[in-house]
Amino acid sequence: MILISCPDCGPRDETEFHYGGQAHVPYPEEPSTLTDEEWGRYLFYRENTKGIFAERWVHSSGCRKWFNVLRDTVTYRIAAVYRNGEPRPTLDGDSQ
Amino acid sequence: MADLLPEHPDFLWRNPEPKSSYDVVIIGGGGHGLATAYYLAKNHGITNVAVLERGWLAGGNMARNTTIIRSNYLWDESAAIYEHSLKQWEVLPDELDYDFLFSQRGVLNLAHTLQDVRDSVRRCEANRLNGIDAEWLDADQVKEVCPIINTSDNIRYPVLGATYQPRAGIAKHDHVAWAFARKADELGVDLIQDCEVTGFVKDGDRVVGVQTSRGTIAAGKVALCAAGHSSVLAEMAGFDLPIQSHPLQALVSELHQPVHPTVVMSNHVHVYVSQAHKGELVMGAGVDAYNGYGQRGGFHVIEEQMAAAVELFPIFARAHLLRTWGGIVDVTPDASPVVSKTPIDQLYVNCGWGTGGFKGTPGAGWTMAHTIAHDEPHAYNAPFALERFSTGALIDEHGAAAVAH
Numbered sequence: 001m002i003l004i005s006c007p008d009c010g011p012r013d014e015t016e017f018h019y020g021g022q023a024h025v026p027y028p029e030e031p032s033t034l035t036d037e038e039w040g041r042y043l044f045y046r047e048n049t050k051g052i053f054a055e056r057w058v059h060s061s062g063c064r065k066w067f068n069v070l071r072d073t074v075t076y077r078i079a080a081v082y083r084n085g086e087p088r089p090t091l092d093g094d095s096q
Numbered sequence: 097m098a099d100l101l102p103e104h105p106d107f108l109w110r111n112p113e114p115k116s117s118y119d120v121v122i123i124g125g126g127g128h129g130l131a132t133a134y135y136l137a138k139n140h141g142i143t144n145v146a147v148l149e150r151g152w153l154a155g156g157n158m159a160r161n162t163t164i165i166r167s168n169y170l171w172d173e174s175a176a177i178y179e180h181s182l183k184q185w186e187v188l189p190d191e192l193d194y195d196f197l198f199s200q201r202g203v204l205n206l207a208h209t210l211q212d213v214r215d216s217v218r219r220c221e222a223n224r225l226n227g228i229d230a231e232w233l234d235a236d237q238v239k240e241v242c243p244i245i246n247t248s249d250n251i252r253y254p255v256l257g258a259t260y261q262p263r264a265g266i267a268k269h270d271h272v273a274w275a276f277a278r279k280a281d282e283l284g285v286d287l288i289q290d291c292e293v294t295g296f297v298k299d300g301d302r303v304v305g306v307q308t309s310r311g312t313i314a315a316g317k318v319a320l321c322a323a324g325h326s327s328v329l330a331e332m333a334g335f336d337l338p339i340q341s342h343p344l345q346a347l348v349s350e351l352h353q354p355v356h357p358t359v360v361m362s363n364h365v366h367v368y369v370s371q372a373h374k375g376e377l378v379m380g381a382g383v384d385a386y387n388g389y390g391q392r393g394g395f396h397v398i399e400e401q402m403a404a405a406v407e408l409f410p411i412f413a414r415a416h417l418l419r420t421w422g423g424i425v426d427v428t429p430d431a432s433p434v435v436s437k438t439p440i441d442q443l444y445v446n447c448g449w450g451t452g453g454f455k456g457t458p459g460a461g462w463t464m465a466h467t468i469a470h471d472e473p474h475a476y477n478a479p480f481a482l483e484r485f486s487t488g489a490l491i492d493e494h495g496a497a498a499v500a501h
Contacts, residue, residue, distance in 0.1 A: 001394045002386075015396055019385035021340070040486035044338040044429045048327035050389045073341075074389045 020056030109281035125149025131461025143284035150292035154273030166264035181459025194275035203264035324424025
């Protein structure tokens with residue numbers, strides 16, 4: 001069970017949340033101009049990082065707001081929580 | 097002290113030093129990698145092959161699954177590859193000269209809602225059109241096949257019936273891996289453990305070798321059979337996969353007298369359970385929601401599926417949990433595998449079997465070996481190419497996959 005700090009409600013059990021996968025995936029600006037390959041990539045391809053991963057969570061049983069988390073996909077430890085629309089924070093030792 | 101120990105049994109395979117070059121290098125020494133090596137040698141006469149394993153043979157998902165074997169998938173494409181796989185399971189104990197306790201005790205996929213019933217009956221009919229043994233059982237018939245199931249209507253989601261595939265079953269997973277490994281080794285394949293791939297050597301768009309923790313190895317062709325770590329390898333090689341890696345947990349109880357004669361799976365209350373030959377009840381959970389490479393998951397997932405198990409099988413309330421563990425499953429958007437050529441010449445990928453790769457071991461190996469040998473897919477895996485994620489010809493098996501994800 002992961003303890004997730006909702007930006008509005010504070011630390012709550014993972015079971016109060018739902019997962020939304022990779023964060024920062026924008027809807028294509030001009031969907032009608034995409035090739036089938038590009039549309040397929042938008043629909044079906046997501047990063048599958050081993051290590052620090054920027055991902056979305058929603059506090060379904062609380063404030064029902066979406067937010068973003070930086071989490072290590074090996075240790076499952078959460079490194080940062082930030083609000084929707086905010087840029088991805090830089091971590092110490094982060095090369096990104 | 098040493099003289100008190102029995103003689104070490106015969107080793108089932110050599111542990112050779114890697115050569116500097118092979119015709120084919122297979123990355124991943126799990127069931128699928130070993131089966132690919134075996135069928136490359138047996139069906140195609142290609143024996144200058146190495147299987148590289150970063151840990152020990154069959155120590156990943158091959159050691160962690162719940163050993164269920166069945167072919168009752170909905171779509172024609174899936175029915176073909178899974179049924180081919182099941183037919184191989186039926187001949188492999190003789191072919192590999194190894195009794196790995198393949199037990200065709202049948203599988204029940206339970207239905208608990210009206211929609212479950214409609215979907216299940218449809219799947220039975222689809223299976224029968226594809227020559228797969230499948231029948232629809234009502235609740236009383238379910239009780240006859242598996243007397244310990246609670247089929248009364250005093251539970252939250254009563255059992256309304258089930259699909260039944262009598263030829264389905266279980267096998268002893270470790271022995272399956274060892275059987276493939278021994279035979280592949282006999283046919284000349286080098287099984288190289290403790291050898292992690294750290295990079296790919298390319299000549300333009302063509303792969304010509306791999307860098308490993310034990311030196312660079314040249315290769316005419318390279319095959320990825322790395323399940324949960326497929327994305328990591330693909331990124332190293334310079335292409336992307338439509339895969340998300342998730343933790344998937346399973347558990348066993350202490351040993352019990354035989355009480356459970358078949359395999360039972362329930363999508364709706366979510367549990368799948370069989371009883372191993374030794375006597376432990378083997379159960380599987382759904383995937384943890386988040387991406388994870390940690391080979392462990394949250395206990396609340398275990399708790400939920402044990403609650404489902406106890407409701408369906410009241411006698412399990414007295415059973416004690418012995419051990420839980422997790423593996424890393426490679427999940428695709430349509431819950432069907434990818435057995436495919438890649439954008440890189442002479443590089444092939446077998447992945448995306450997600451929560452159901454064990455049953456597919458022979459089918460994956462058979463079709464992957466064909467794809468490698470001919471640089472073209474076999475008819476059985478042609479529909480499972482990467483191209484389907486741009487053509488839209490998905491093979492949606494979320495219903496038949498029977499594990500929540």
